[in-house]
Amino acid sequence: MRQGFVKAAAVTPKIKVADTKYNAELILDMMKESTRQGAKIVVFPELCLTGYTCQDLFLQERLLQGAKDALMKLVKESASLDAIFFVGLPFEILGKLYNVAAVFSHGEVLGLVPKSYLPNYNEFYEARHFVSGAELATEVVLPDGSCVPADRDLLFVCEQMPKLRIGVELCEDLWTPNPPSISHALAGASVLVNLSASNELTGKDSYRRELVSGQSARLLAAYIYASAGEGESTQDLVFSGHNIIAENGQILAESKRFGHGILYSEIDVERLCAQRRRMTTFVTEDQTHTEILFSLKIEETKLTRLIDPAPFVPTDRQNREKRCDEILMIQAMGLKKRLEHTGANAVVGISGGLDSTLALLVTVRAFDLCGRDHKGITAVTMPGFGTTDRTYDNAVKLIQSLGAEFVEVDICQAVNVHFSDIGQDPSVHDVTYENSQARERTQILMDIANKKNALVIGTGDLSELALGWATYNGDHMSMYAVNASVPKTLVRHLVRYYADTCEDKQLSDTLYDVLDTPVSPELLPPEDGKISQKTEDLVGPYELHDFFLYYMLRQGFSPAKIYRLAKIAFAGTYEAAFILKWLKTFCRRFFAQQFKRSCLPDGPKVGSVAVSPRGDLRMPSDACATLWMEELNTLS
Template sequence: MKDGFLKAAALSPALRVADCAYNVRQITDALHKAAARGVKLAVFPEFCLTGYTCGDLFLQRTLQTGALDALSTLLDETKALDVVTLVGLPLLVHGKLYNCAAVLCHGRILGLVPKTYLPNYGEFYEKRQFTPGSTEVELVEVCGQQVPFGTSLLFRCRQMPSFVLGVEICEDLWSALPPSTFHALAGATVIANLSASDETVGKAEYRRALVSNQSARLLCGYLYASAGHGESTQDMVFAGHDLIAENGTILAENAPFDGGCAETEIDCQRMEAERARNTSFELSGEGYQTVEFDLEPAETTLTRWIDPAPFVPGDPKRRAERCELILKMQADGLAKRLEHAHAKTAVIGISGGLDSCLALLVAVRAMKQLGRPARDVLAVTMPCFGTTKRTRSNAEILCDELQVSFKEIDIANTVHSHFADIGQDESVLDVTFENGQARVRTLELMDTANRTGGLVVGTGDLSELALGWATYNGDHMSMYGVNAGVPKTLVRHLVRYEADIAATDALRTVLLDILDTPVSPELLPAKDGEIAQKTEDLVGPYELHDFYLYQVLRFGFGPAKIFRLAKAAFAGRPEYPDSVLYKWLRNFYWRFFAQQFKRSCLPDGPKVGSVTLSPRGDWRMPSDACAALWLAELEQLQIKD
């Protein structure tokens, strides 16, 4: 439960039709095992106490009483269990029969939620026996307890206020306006669905899409527990297809006919964060009654997969599709800007590194989109004190293969003159020594663009902007920054994708060598012809910083939770012990706050993903904000190697 994680399970034990005593034993056994695994929310299928396929037996008082006896037995069994449990049963209220979900905790019935939409088509005929539930909440006596009964019920955990439970039953989800929509707008962060969805060809895919899309639309966690083995097969079969989704992603699934359960952790804090940033998600709890309950706070062991590369799809096919889409977005943005500015050239400072390589590839695509020749792209290489033969050679080969215009400007003399002007001792390899070169390069590019009637295409990426790894009014500045929305971990895959689809072997070879070249601004003198200044040695591994960046900007998580997520995401990586994760997380926060002034005046550039740092778009932050609270939270962590 710490950090908003809720261990949840959707379970489908094997049952017997109309054998309530047997069924409750099966449910109890599954529940005890789930509790032993740390499950705090256990959802069982629709009519699990009786079986869904009882037909007109539901109208028999004996079966109704048997279901209540089974519920009473389950209440006794749950007194000592720290689990919120949901089971389905028929319930007679005021002479009418309802299809209900009973919500139990510590031997208490928290509420009874009747089904809203009763299917009466195809193989279903629920209106023959049951009455639709009402939104009006009233008290009814069940198993000797006064219990709220109605569809407008929510259940909130006192110890974890981000865990608010709403309940719907099977067909409710398949309707045009599911009750879960109203539950979520009233504050439910987790929806439980007790279902008895029979299996037919193609239905599993549709069911999966329903659950996934509803969790995305409602910004919630969604548990779907479906009836399985043991139901009557007279006319239907039931597959026990259990699903748990979170904001559009299926976190856990028990495939049809596999038996067992779906179990994982739902991040309730993430749901709160999603809703806080989504202003079109307007809460409205009118008519709802909230029942509070207690769970013992506990450290939830994370078993869900935490993606160490959240910006990069793991599946190769999806990754290739994503790369092509992003390149098209970047190229379209640049094409529009070139067209609007009537620019004769697109001027790019080409270094032989990853970022300038990507910008050049995008510029060539943009010219092609405009029906213009690649030679309208002017690539300028500006060797100085730190330039190596490898990067210089790769820059030339790349430009030749892409058939763009190429120009070399050796800036060493200009830099010498500039250092003399300001009194810089060239033997002192300080920030002035480095930034002086970067600003001269920008000066050359800007004036070259003016002379050729063009505009300067920026090369800096999202990760560099987050860390402030850019020289203010140097490589920080351009007339259009095509890479501003692309994190460094994704830059690599975009260049790799271009290598995979390269028109010539020579182009593929040079792109692969650029990928293998250490990331460097090359502002310090080379050592024995090799790069002396490796960025990741100075600011930290970009795969860590991109992970931190995603969690900070996308969800607003605090340092302690991000550190916990990082430990799970990078578990098994010996190069990332806790001390290293902590070191670079602290470095991330320090740099992120200290360097906002650079992001406050960024050039235009296209947004390509859910995380961006444009001061005109997704990120508004004062340049002089303090990092003290975030760093203080980090100081409270106990770090072990």
């Protein structure tokens, strides 16, 4: 439960209809197994103590008493189990029968939550046996003498982890226009549980999945859905045990249908609460709920949920290709508007590297959208002291393949004159040596843009901006920065997608070779004709930095939590000490280089993380990294 993680279980027992003693023993075994595996929130299906399909047996006193006796047995046995449990049963209250979720922990019933919406259509006849609990608000005396609330609007709050606030609804409640989970979330519930008995029909699983995923997304909550399965009567219906655990729209775990068992995943309550803080339109305003406290031991939660090492890049190829095409279109449409508004042409500096390649591809697409000749794009190569034949040749081939106007300006002479003017020894390969080249190139691009009535198209990407890996007023500056919100890991996939789909062999071959070229600013002389300055040797692997960037800006995680997740995500790829080293570098540079991001040029936002000072990252340029570095220095 540290760092906001809590393990949850959605459980489907293979019950026997109307056999409450058998069902109680089976449920108890699964309670014990769930807690042995570290689950702290354990959810069972609707009416699982009796079976959902008892029909008119629900009118039998013997069944109702059997269910009550079975519940009290489970409650007593839970005294030694460290979890909160949700079990469904029929329960008589004030002379009426309700379909309820019994909530208990450590040998104590915390409350009974009744079902609000009773389906009485098609194959469902719940109103024949039960009454709605939408307006129920009372107390019930249990056989052990305890008095507990019976109310739809109950919130179960963990004393040791106050952000863990659980709301309950039952099956059909979710399928209605105004589910109780909405009011639960507005009252502060970060986790929603659903005890369900949803029968299986062709195609229903997709809709069920979308309901759970969508509800968790719009409520910025976790959603644990436990449904009835094998063991229910198949007289007219089949129940598949389709269990789902979702978090803010993401399906964390999903069971195979037509079976039984326990589904596990870990919920990140801290992440959910951070998202709610960020979302100013999420207003907690419902004050009608009653809060009931429960206790859990604070223990380390072993994470089994997927920690994607590339959070910006979809793992599924079809989704990835769709995302790439969408991003290229967003970039191009942003530039198209700027070109139409200004009536300008475009100037792009082409190095033969990934970023400038993507910028040129986007510019070409924007010109196509405008219906303009590619000759309105001036593509400029500016070989310098570090340029290699490979990158130069790729730059030339790229420009030729795309039909842009080719311009070459060798910067070596101009930079040497500049060195002489400022008294820089050309043999000293320091930051002045490097940045003088970057600024000379930017000056050339800006001046050619004046001559051509054009805009200088920026090439720098999100990852470079996060690290400040850009020369201030050099490659840091442009007139429209098309790559400014595209992380480096995604740049690579965008270029590859273009190469895979362009149907031009020469262009594809060139793009594949660009992809195979080490990332480098090429500001230091080559060694034996090969790139001597590899960016990732200097600032660390971009896949690590993009991971850090996502979890710091998108999720607001602490350095210790990011480190924990990174060790899991990159297990077998990088050693822990290596990850920590570059996480320290990321945090240090992120704070120190904000002044470069505070004056960024315009550029289109394409994803959920961006650093534009006008919308996404309003951060003082002189903020201190002390708290972050102190925490990092405690890690090992």
